[in-house]
Amino acid sequence: MRSIVRILGTARELWHLYLGIIVGAVAIAATALLMPFVIARATDVVVSMVGGKGGTVTTLLWLAGGLLVLSLANSVLTNLTGYWGDLMATRLRAILSRRYFRKLLKLPQRYYDNELTGTIISRLNRSITSITDFLQMFSNNFFPMLITVFAVLVISLVYSPWLALLLIIIYPTFVWLTALTSKRWQVWEHQKNEHYDIAGGRFAEVIGQMRVVKSFVTERDELKKFGDHYNDAVGLTGEQSAYWHKMDTLRRAVLDVVFFVIFAIIFVQTAQGAFSIGVMVMLIQLVNMAKQPVTGMSYLVDTTQRAIAGSHEYFKVMGEIDEPNNPLELDESGAAQPTVEWREDDPVVAFDDVSFGYGDTTELVLNDINLAIDRGERVAFVGESGGGKTTLVNLLMKLYPATSGTVEVHGQSVRDVPSELLRREIGVVFQDASLFSGTIRENIAYGIDDVTDEQLETAARRANAMSFISRLKDGFDTEIGERGIKLSGGQKQRLSVARALLKDAPILILDEATSSLDTKSERAVQAGLDELMEGRTTVIIAHRLSTISTVDRIVTLREGRIDEIGTPAELATTDGIYAELLALQGSTSRADKAKLARYDIVR
Incomplete structure (x- = not known):
């Protein structure tokens, strides 16, 4: 329950609604409690009139x-x-959801390497929904009832200490018995949530990659895996519910006996003249008012437990360590936006004795990397799949911190530079064009404010994208669907090149964007890339030998270490990786094709 109170405390801006609900609950309880007194008085008057008195x-x-x-x-x-309760719950949901999303935006890339997208979404929906549903139910129904019960106990004490004592015993006893049941209930609930999270994560993956599912005809397998998790959840619910309701039956039986004693006392004392008929009617009504919360306690406890479980999950995410120097963290601190004195001389990018390993493992992906890249230089990384090429650019963008050593940009260690300022210096074109649902305009101008149509057209033209945009009915305002599903691969890549051109960052990272395209699309995208690379310091994760041959230097990686550095002409004469790839490029044998694939090279 402390975690729910903690959530209310974090949403202090809703205090006026909290206060209104409290005052309203007191007023509701007062009107409800006055009714039995009026009925009691009316009953006595009727009895008096019938008796001629x-x-x-x-x-x-x-x-x-x-x-x-x-x-x-x-x-x-x-x-x-x-x-007020509905408004509070909805506003609280908005506050918690924004804070959850804000937290996710502040978390480092490492967090997303270990979590499924669908699981993150499922956790958001379940945890926040369970919290707000509980608070809505509590404020609208149970809170006024609790105030009423407290007043009933006070009134009962005036008329009969024995009645008050029995009523006082009921509530802690019921809560204690329920708490014993809750321990096992929570275990089942966490197990069910794991199944829901896994199923939700897989659901999001399948929907996002439906073409792959259909092409491999795995609909049956995916449906079975999805259904198995829900079947397991149903089985757990059967055990959980059977246990809960069995215990609830026992709790209610104990309560029924206690209320039997209470009613018996009221009837006997009335017959003995201790109470008038009107007072008896009033006490019966008050006792029934006190009984209501107890009979509804099971639902309250069930809802409360779900809210507690949800709040634990919520605060678990909120307790994750933020990415250092995240832009949102700087906004929250209220500090002045930092500035960086970028060095103008070379090198533009430098790796100084850099080593890196993922997670808690002692195995390093990169070992003792030393490399300097000068202004305007084009450098290609070549190596086996998993050899550390992508990891190097991830370290450059500070998506991960180096385990040891220093990565520098414009003479500044990326460890010390605010992430926002660092990443504004770097443009990226990914191998898989990363577009969002929305319009072409929104995707090209992503992350840039106040972009004019002229700027959009210039970027699109330089990226060789204007040729197809101009043929679309709505032009830049054309909706492209989720992840740009309505566009071809070549069209998507040209938009991503246009986006990088519009950003106009001095450092460019290319996870070679043409490797998965057909020849015609490749030519169109490559023309845009050539335009994009002009005058920029470019780091290329190479997938085509044709691209490698045009760079200034090639860096080959073997088992996480730099094997060779040199121009294409220099490395072509050695016995290294690049020379081997050149020898393999004309071969048609299956073994040689497999070697090329091992280095992520396509013809």
């Missing part, structure tokens, strides 16, 4: 009018407080 119809009508006023007030207050 006095009383008037006018008195009864006034009492009935009082009941009407109280009932109407109760209805208005209940709905007003319910409105």
Whole structure:
């Protein structure tokens, strides 16, 4: 429960709604509690009139009018407080969702290497929904009821200490018995959530790669895996629910016995003259009002447990360590935006004794990398798949921190430079064009404010993309679908080149964007890349020998270490990796093709 209180504390801007709900709950309880007193008085008047001992119809009508006023007030207050509760829950959901998304944007790349996208989304929906559903139910229904119960206990104490004692015993006993049950319930709930997360993660992957699923005819397998997780969740729910309801039956049986004793005391004491008929009716109503929360306690506890489980998951994500110098972290601190004195002389990029390993493993992916890249130089990395080519550019962009050594850009260690300022110096064109749903305009101008049509057209023309954009009915305002699904591979890559051109960063990283394209598309994209590389310091993860042959220097990597550095002409005469690739390029044998594939090289 502390975690839910913690969530309420983090959303202090909703204090006026919290206060309104509290005041409303007190007022609802007051109107509800006054009704039994009015009914008791009316009952005594009726009994008196039937017995010929006095009383008037006018008195009864006034009492009935009082009941009407109280009932109407109760209805208005209940709905007003319910409105505040709904508003609070929705606004809290918005606050928690924004903070969750903000946190995800602040987390380092390493976090996403270990999490499925669908799992992250599933966790967001489940944890925040369970929290807000509980608070909505609690504020709209149970909180007013709890205040009523407290008042009932006080009133019962005035009329009969024994009644008050029995009522006081009921609640802690019920909560204690429920807490014993909850320990096992929580274990099952966590197990179910794991199945939901895995199923949700796989669901998102399959939907995002439906063409692969269909081409390999794996619909049955995917459906079976997805269904198996839900079947396991159903099985766990059966055990969980059977145990919960068995224990709930026992708890309710104990309560029924206690309430039997309470009603028996009221009836006997009334018969003995301790209470009037009106007081007896009032006490019965008050006891029933006190009984309501107990009978609904199972639902409350069930909802509370889901909220507690959800809040644990929420705070687990919120407790992850942020990426150092993240732009959002700087915004939250309120500090002035930092500046960097970039060095103008060479080298532009430098790796100084850099080693790197993923996670907690002691195995290093990169070992003792020393490399300097000058202004305007084009450098290609060549090596076996998994040999550290992509890792090098990830370190350059500070997606991961180097295990040891220093990576420098413009003479500044990337460890010390704010991520935003560093990444604004670097443009990237990925091998798989990374586009978003929306328009062509939004994708080319991604991350850049106040882009004019003239700037868009210039970038698109230089990227050789204007030829197909101009043929589209809506031009730059054409919707391209999720991940640009409505465009061809060549068209998507030309948009990603245009995006990098518009960014106009002095350092360029190319995870060679033409390796998976047909010849015609490759020519169009390569023309854009040539335009993009002009005058920039370019780092290329090479996948085509034709690209490698045009660079200034080649860096070959073997088992995470630099094997050779030199111009294409120099390395062509050695016995190294590049010379081997040149010898293999004309071969048609299966073994030689396999060797090329091992180096991520396509013909």
